[in-house]
Amino acid sequence: MKVGPTFIEDTFAEAFSMRFCRIIVTAFNQRWLNAAISEFCGYGSSVIGCDAEVGLEQLIDSQDTLDGRPGASLMLFGFSTEAVQKAVVNRTGQCLMTCPTTAVFDGMQESTDRVPLGKHLRFFGDGFQKSKLIGERRFWRVPVMDGEFIVEESVGVNKGVAGGNFLILSRDQTTGLHAAERSVDQITKLQNVITPFPGGVVRSGSKVGSKYKDLRASTAHAFCPSLRGRVESKLPEDAGCVYEIVIDGSNFEAVAEATRSGIKAAVGEGIISISAGNYGGKLGKHHFQLRHLLSKDSQGANKD
Amino acid sequence: MALVLCQQVETQIPIEVEGITPERLLGKSNLEIGQTKILYGRDEVELGELFSIAGALNASRHLVFDGNLGCVQGIGAGQSSGTIEIETDSGRHVGSQMSGGQISSKASVSDFLGIEMTGGVIKVKGNAGDGVGGHFPGSKFGMNRGSILIGGNVGNGLGQAMRRGTIAVGGTAGELTGWNMLAGTIMVFGASGIDAGAGMKRGTIVLAGGLKSQLSPTFVRGGFYPVPILNMLAGWLEQNNFFADVSSLRSSFQAFNGDLLNGGRGEIFVAERSSH
Known part of the structure; x- marks a missing residue:
């Protein structure tokens, strides 16, 4: 898509x-x-x-x-x-x-x-x-x-929903940063959601666990451009930068709407792809299917 | 649809309608309502002997008192829900010991409005007599929660020994406003009589219309400043369609702390234009 x-x-x-x-x-x-x-x-x-x-x-x-x-x-x-x-x-x-x-x-x-x-x-x-x-x-x-x-x-x-997210994979840092700014600007207009990270944007996306046993989280190495070649990368060939937008909201619909609006604002020239962070669906009970969110008739999926 | 009780008799004898409240009449036929016993002077009579009864009380619990109400006492006394409207000048003890609902008077009421009330809202477009929000003789405490909003003037002893709740008066107040007050809020937008706050322990008295004479020397002068909580009270009064202009609450006030004879934890805010 x-x-x-x-x-x-x-x-x-x-x-x-x-x-x-x-x-x-x-x-x-x-x-x-x-x-x-x-x-x-x-x-x-x-x-x-x-x-x-x-x-x-x-x-x-x-x-x-x-x-x-x-x-x-x-x-x-x-x-x-x-x-x-x-x-x-x-x-x-x-x-x-x-x-x-x-x-x-x-x-x-x-x-x-x-x-x-x-x-x-x-x-x-x-x-x-x-x-x-x-x-x-x-x-x-x-x-x-x-x-x-x-x-x-x-x-x-x-009760609210926290940890909604999407990843902006861009050709370079400048393009990615501008796309992230457009996303955050769009999400800021919405009620019932916040983007809690600095300026609404995360550069240090994380995975669960680490080679160091006391750490609960560590860098999402599969999305780090500088590790391409050393690890099994999830980056497309021409992607040089990834920014993550994290969204917390009062309910599933609010986060879904913010995700949809944010992605629509981010896409454009130099934005290679949009991805999202998950844990295989085993940890969080709210799942936001990106393609479903961007189609008119669906709002992703909620395990509830 | 409202149930309308219209007092038909020209009389000087007190008529006690305490307990004739929406929640107690709900579910009764007009015939049964007419058979409700009330006091007429010393005698027990049926409500229907003095009042005409029209309309009906439905789920909205809307009750209207009309006619010659000058001697009718205790309208809305003990009310816990619903709405009572009073069309003409009425007697004493309106809304005494009420715990919920609303009473609205389009005219004036006599003494002891809302005494010992524990909840609900009373709105009086006209004047009220002495002892608004106070207590029955022998009781220790006056009004305890709820709101009384009066468009006109009130008599002496406004909020006597009140413990909680809010009273706002659009016009003037007589002597001893907040006498022995324990807590709560009293706001007077017209001029206020002597000895406001005498014996008050805690609570807030706002004299937005100034004073007719100085406060007791047992009140000490605090600062002169805009009071944020009064700004919020102004907003609340506007939300409740208060009868008078409340914008003066958003200006600066001279604060006084007292009554020092009773701990000095009360506060009186006097508008700038007062004699102080």
Whole structure:
């Protein structure tokens, strides 16, 4: 199957069920909102080595936030509800409460499964904290040196899908990088998904395990151009660079849509083929068949 | 479709309709509703003797009170769900001890609106009397959750000993707003009378319309700054179609902490244009 000049490999991406929460962060202006986003999302690329996979879902206009300031919705994925709770409390406490002017709200009011956030962080107030019930939502007001840090008592947690992916195999690094940028730009427009890696792009795709017994993951050698000739390469003859886009989303359909949009944006001159990472279908319960995704009538396959 | 109860009798004698609520009338025929016992002064009478009954109560649980309601007391008292609409000026104890649902009055209500309520929403387009959101004599605590939104003016003792919940008043408030308040939020957009917050332990009083006289000296001046939580309350009031302009909540306020005689953990925010 080809889309334009780009060959679509007959393979699938394998993704996992994970838990996620969504928080809404607001700040005085875009500068401090950006600072908060950068800090909160830092070191949040993959649960292989981080406490959570974290990313910016979308920016929110000041008219649409609870406190009338510019905001952003951030999604955080973890292996369990407990992992999500630990990560969101730690990151909010260290990265958002410390950031000038920020406030933090729940972005999934509809979720009945909830984890405490302000309920824990309020203790930083050392007894001077106050709560305020507005409607049915409780907010904590923690006194800080620039006024008050407002944080919602709890945030909702839901089941999500993490690890959706596709690989862009390009003629050279420049062409591949531009294609990856087009993909990420397209996916950024969508709701309910994040691309948690730097700039949304991964250059160090991994395989499970290593020759070193203590390592859980190591470089995907079959896709490394510099190892061509030394290993059984999966690269076409004229491919000189591979970038991976990893997608986490609130559900299968969201990740499928992001994968489809991302691939469509990536294909073009100099993009040799599009592939995907999987583990033979044995580990993740969500399978995204690339060719099915790109045909009109199908959205891949879900083991559910 | 709504069930309409219209009070037909010209009287000065109190009529107690406590318990005549949507959830308790649901499933009854109009004949059975008319046979419901209520108090007329000291006497027990059937509802149908004083009220005409029209329409029906369906799953939407919509009940309307109309007619001469000045002496009708306890409309919506103990209500837990559904909607009650009040078409004319009504008596005391509207929404007392209600736990859910909504009461909307197109006119004014008398004293003790929403006392000891534990949930739900009360909206009054006109004025309200004394003791809004307070408590019955002998009780320790006033309103505990829920919201009371009043477009007009209120009397004395607004939110007395309230423990949780939100009260917003579009007009003026009398004396002793938030007297012995334990927690919760009171917002007054008109001028407020003397001794606001006297004895308050915790909670928030916002005097967006300023003060008629100074606060008690047992309140100490804090900073003058925009208060983020008030910005959020403004948004919530707008969402709930509050009767008055709430944009003043988005400006800076003079903060006071007190009552120092009772721990000093309460806060009063006074608008810039006040005498302070």
